[in-house]
Amino acid sequence: GQKLSSDTIADEWLRLIYFGWSAEYYALENLRRGIFPPASGSFRNAYSEWIGAQMRTMVCGLLAPGDPVKAAHLAWLDSRISHTGNGIYAGIHSAAMTSLAFLMDDPRELLRESRNFIPADTLFLHYFDLALHTAEESVNHLDAWRKMDTALKQYHWIHAVPNMAAVVLSLWFCEADMTKAFRILGECGLDVDCNAGEVGTILGVMNNEVPAVWADPIGDTLKTYVPGYEEMSIRRL
Numbered sequence: 001g002q003k004l005s006s007d008t009i010a011d012e013w014l015r016l017i018y019f020g021w022s023a024e025y026y027a028l029e030n031l032r033r034g035i036f037p038p039a040s041g042s043f044r045n046a047y048s049e050w051i052g053a054q055m056r057t058m059v060c061g062l063l064a065p066g067d068p069v070k071a072a073h074l075a076w077l078d079s080r081i082s083h084t085g086n087g088i089y090a091g092i093h094s095a096a097m098t099s100l101a102f103l104m105d106d107p108r109e110l111l112r113e114s115r116n117f118i119p120a121d122t123l124f125l126h127y128f129d130l131a132l133h134t135a136e137e138s139v140n141h142l143d144a145w146r147k148m149d150t151a152l153k154q155y156h157w158i159h160a161v162p163n164m165a166a167v168v169l170s171l172w173f174c175e176a177d178m179t180k181a182f183r184i185l186g187e188c189g190l191d192v193d194c195n196a197g198e199v200g201t202i203l204g205v206m207n208n209e210v211p212a213v214w215a216d217p218i219g220d221t222l223k224t225y226v227p228g229y230e231e232m233s234i235r236r237l
Contacts, residue, residue, distance in 0.1 A: 006037035006077045013081065016226050020082075022047035022158065027082035038080045045082070050158045053079035053091030055194035058201040060091075061098025065205075071099035072117050089124035090160035092117060094198050101205035107171040110202070124161065127152070131165040135172040141184045144169050157190045166190055170199050178203045178211055 002008050010031050020028050023045055030040040041048050053075070060074035072092045079091030096117035097110060104110045111132060118125045131148060138144035148169070152162040166188040174181035178200060185195045204210050222234050 006080055009078055010036055010081050023050050023052045023082045041080050041082050042084045048084040049087040049160055051160050051163045051191050051194050053083045053087050054094045054160050055197055057091040057095040058098045060095035064099050065102040068096040068099040068117055071095040086124045086160045089122055090164055097202055101202045105206055107176055111171055127161050131168040135169055141169045141173040145188050163191050163195055166195050167198055
């Protein structure tokens with residue numbers, strides 16, 4: 001019955017999340033001190049442009065299938081709790097791509113369409129355009145990554161910008177094949193598991209299934225430290 005806002009989501013963080021890492025750790029510390037969004041994402045938070053929002057806002061796209069504007073808004077509400085700038089833009093972009101995957105079956109066309117949901121005149125858009133142009137002009141992902149690696153070497157390996165570039169190359173060269181997409185991400189390096197979560201969600205939505213070789217070993221049980229959700233069915237979730 002409450003109007004959804006960054007503050008109401010932050011209240012749930014305080015109720016359910018015991019601890020976090022990097023940006024989320026400092027956001028939680030700020031919330032416990034009564035510092036709420038957007039200051040919770042910026043105050044003494046040296047990790048506020050890292051990949052934390054980008055790796056979690058796929059859920060916003062799942063909550064707004066085929067409605068990327070709504071997905072972007074939900075991602076903005078969430079991302080600003082723990083992030084600023086490029087960290088927020090990365091969250092918005094991840095959500096928009098997930099939402100668009102309900103409408104599209106070509107990863108390359110999805111990438112092109114997702115550009116419309118990145119705020120104009122931002123560093124994030126500059127590097128997205130660079131990654132997309134590099135992919136278009138390269139023979140394979142390794143060729144493209146060698147070029148991008150030079151342009152991105154100033155960034156930490158958990159920063160949102162280089163990881164977004166890896167996601168772009170994976171989606172561009174994977175031919176909608178999840179296993180091939182994961183291989184590309186592994187060969188790019190950086191925050192591989194988070195990038196695979198984003199790409200895997202998008203391709204899972206697009207193809208309506210996860211290949212058995214990936215899904216079967218995991219099974220249907222999710223275990224967490226969140227009160228009330230310590231063990232539950234992935235299908236139920």
